[in-house]
Ligand SMILES: NC(=O)c1ccc[n+]([C@@H]2O[C@H](COP(=O)([O-])OP(=O)(O)OC[C@H]3O[C@@H](n4cnc5c(N)ncnc54)[C@H](O)[C@@H]3O)[C@@H](O)[C@H]2O)c1
Ligand SMILES: [Zn+2]
């Protein structure tokens with residue numbers, strides 16, 4: 347089958363790889379109809395992780411069940427399903443507590459597994475024609491048949507739940523003000539989720555004009571960080587107080603606010619400490635890694651950053667971090683989509699055949715030509 351394979355930094359190719367097969371009675375094989383490219387893939391694409399050549403990317407996958415293992419009870423051939431990017435067992439103590447992003451079974455020696463991601467276990471990615479889904483009864487979320495809401499449902503694999511998770515980590519409540527740093531797909535989903543949760547005022551900080559325009563379109567207040575210190579801009583619009591809550595949807599590859607040609611890995615964390623009012627809460631779904639070969643200094647290369655912990659303590663702020671436990675939210679968010687109460691696909695800028703992955707990666711990586719979120723359609727199943 348055809349798949350998107352990482353060859354070296356800034357280079358992916360679409361080529362033939364082995365078809366996946368059932369390896370365990372609770373596996374299914376899914377024919378992928380939609381698979382999205384994620385900002386998290388870009389960390390690997392840019393050579394900023396320990397990802398080795400040959401890895402098949404793709405953790406945001408939707409498709410049709412094609413083959414069912416003998417131990418699967420809840421799924422049949424032909425079912426339309428979307429899979430959380432987390433691979434999880436459903437029975438370890440973290441899964442039982444709902445923390446499926448930290449499953450203890452699927453990636454021994456580590457808490458958490460995912461498809462097509464460095465250090466996340468042996469699960470081949472879904473930017474391909476087919477995908478093997480382990481613990482399928484637990485990991486597949488059933489969708490209504492047909493192809494309605496395809497670009498909404500594919501976002502249930504990661505970014506819609508992840509944006510929502512950012513708000514959950516910050517415990518965003520009705521009436522509150524929220525600053526979301528990053529208006530990439532995750533940041534836009536966090537801003538959208540904050541509004542869904544009843545926030546009164548949501549600020550969306552970035553510098554990419556098309557992304558800030560999308561933020562404004564959904565009712566957030568765009569803040570261009572190249573136009574002055576974003577914390578100050580936000581304080582000016584909150585009576586000098588700052589926001590109740592904050593979300594970091596950027597992560598360690600953050601651009602310096604002073605010199606946009608440089609990365610400053612802790613700039614967003616520190617801007618949030620500054621922006622959020624005393625006793626406020628910070629949700630950090632933006633990715634931080636323990637090993638970054640391209641880190642700007644020796645500490646950053648080991649994931650150690652200069653964070654204003656003194657100021658954070660003085661302000662009595664709380665912070666939540668980590669991978670999204672997609673399964674905690676995906677069913678409820680699916681039902682909001684079906685009910686017409688949420689339409690996350692506003693974030694999708696491009697729907698392309700799988701073969702165009704190399705160009706799509708290049709443009710998404712440069713954040714040019716309005717490339718905000720790309721959905722790939724293997725086999726042109728539903729190519730629009
Ligand atoms: N926790 C999880 O489960 C999870 C899941 C998916 C993605 N992520 C992470 O979320 C982050 C965002 O993902 P994405 O797909 O939206 O990526 P993206 O790279 O498309 O978006 C990041 C955005 O941040 C902006 N940005 C850069 N520096 C900034 C700064 N200093 N202040 C404000 N904005 C700044 C960029 O211009 C860009 O638009 C990534 O780190 C990704 O790895 C985490
Ligand atoms: Zn993702």
Ligand SMILES: [Zn+2]
Nearest residue numbers: 435438441449
């Ligand atoms: Zn588990």
